[in-house]
Amino acid sequence: MNDSNRIRLTWISFFAYALTGALVIVTGMVMGNIAEYFNLPVSSMSNTFTFLNAGILISIFLNAWLMEIIPLKRQLIFGFILMLLAIAGLMVGKSLTLFSLCMFVLGVVSGITMSIGTFLITHMYAGRQRGSRLLFTDSFFSMAGMIFPIVAAMLLARSIGWYWVYACIGVLYLAIFVLTLCSEFPVLGKKGKESNEPVVKEKWGIGVLFLAIAALCYILGQLGFIQWVPEYATKTFGMNIDQAGSVVSNFWTSYMIGMWVFSFVLRFFDLQRIVTVLAALATLAMYLFISTNNPALLSYYIMALGFVSSAIYTTLITLGSQQTKVSSPKLVNFILTCGTIGTMLTFVVTGPIVANSGVHAALTTANGLYLAVFVMCLLLGFVTKHRSHGHATH
Secondary structure: OOHHHHHHHHHHHHHHHHHHHHHHHOHHHHHHHHHHHOOOOHHHHHHHOHHHHHHHHHHHHHHHHHOOOOOHHHHHHHHHHHHHHHHHHHHHOOOHHHHHHHHHHHHHHHHHHHHHHHHHHHHHOOHHHHHHHHHHHHHHHHHHHHHHHHHHHHHHHOOOOOHHHHHHHHHHHHHHHHHHHOOOOOOOHHHHHHOOOOOOOOOOOHHHHHHHHHHHHHHHHHHHHHOOHHHHHHHHHOOOHHHHHHHHHHHHHHHHHHHHHHHHHHHHOOHHHHHHHHHHHHHHHHHHHHHOOOHHHHHHHHHHHHHHHOOHHHHHHHHHHOOOOOOOHHHHHHHHHHHHHHHHHHHHHHHHHHHHHOHHHHHHHHHHHHHHHHHHHHHHHHHOOOOOOOHHHO
């Protein structure tokens, strides 16, 4: 593979993560306007966005097999057509059923591109470089999460239809489409195997189970925590919504900085050891946040949490890809799917806890989930195969 083609495929991965980040994080910005558009209460409107998450989850899960049947290039081109149809449906549709269908399609397209983007990075880069590349790729998720809410706010403030926000997000897929047309992709499945030596199927090992549990607990813990921080800050410390918003903003800003720092730092450390240390520090930082009675310290603790936790998820995925000698798309997608299940369960798990025991109990649960991540990373140290496969040294 020549360098220019590798760069194009890497940028497809960057835009794939940005696309998912934009679709997921912009939801909170447009939900009120969409509820007004359909004359529905915001609470019932939020349920329809489950179709977006369901589309992402199903497509990531199925694409582990589809990648070996349908060429990656064809998937991305077909995804562009689906994206256009979904955005057109949002613009002209007046029914909630069509809206839900379009959201599901956007989720499917997003999940397919994200799983392909993850596979491309794990396929093209090896060893510690894979971890740092994957971490930098994941930073585009957060970057889009910072940029597109601002874009949405600008459009909505000028009374421009909420569906134009999704048209703007579609520009990301236009970039993916253009890059796809002029790129060559790795061939998977039977055709790919014919040209190489026969591939011996490797057993994943129990380490993959530890990583999958860690990925689920991490995403569920992170989202379960961050979704309830504004409520906690306003009710417990009497902050106004702007002050509570700035606490959340501090988390994501610190998270972004952490991603950039660790994309460089990870190259110099054994991934299993550093992710264990980071999980321990993140658990401690979250504990300090939910234990303090001083509102002035909240921002410091949440910034520390954002920084040290930023590299955990992508490092778990990288370690998963390194449990076999040759990176397996099924294995990578399995861990991605477990993380996405964590996203789906966020309100299912934390909603009843808040209703019965209050917001602090939900934050304490999130802290327990981070502790579970630390335990899984610690146990992984006894069974991981990434060192025996030589992945730890490149």
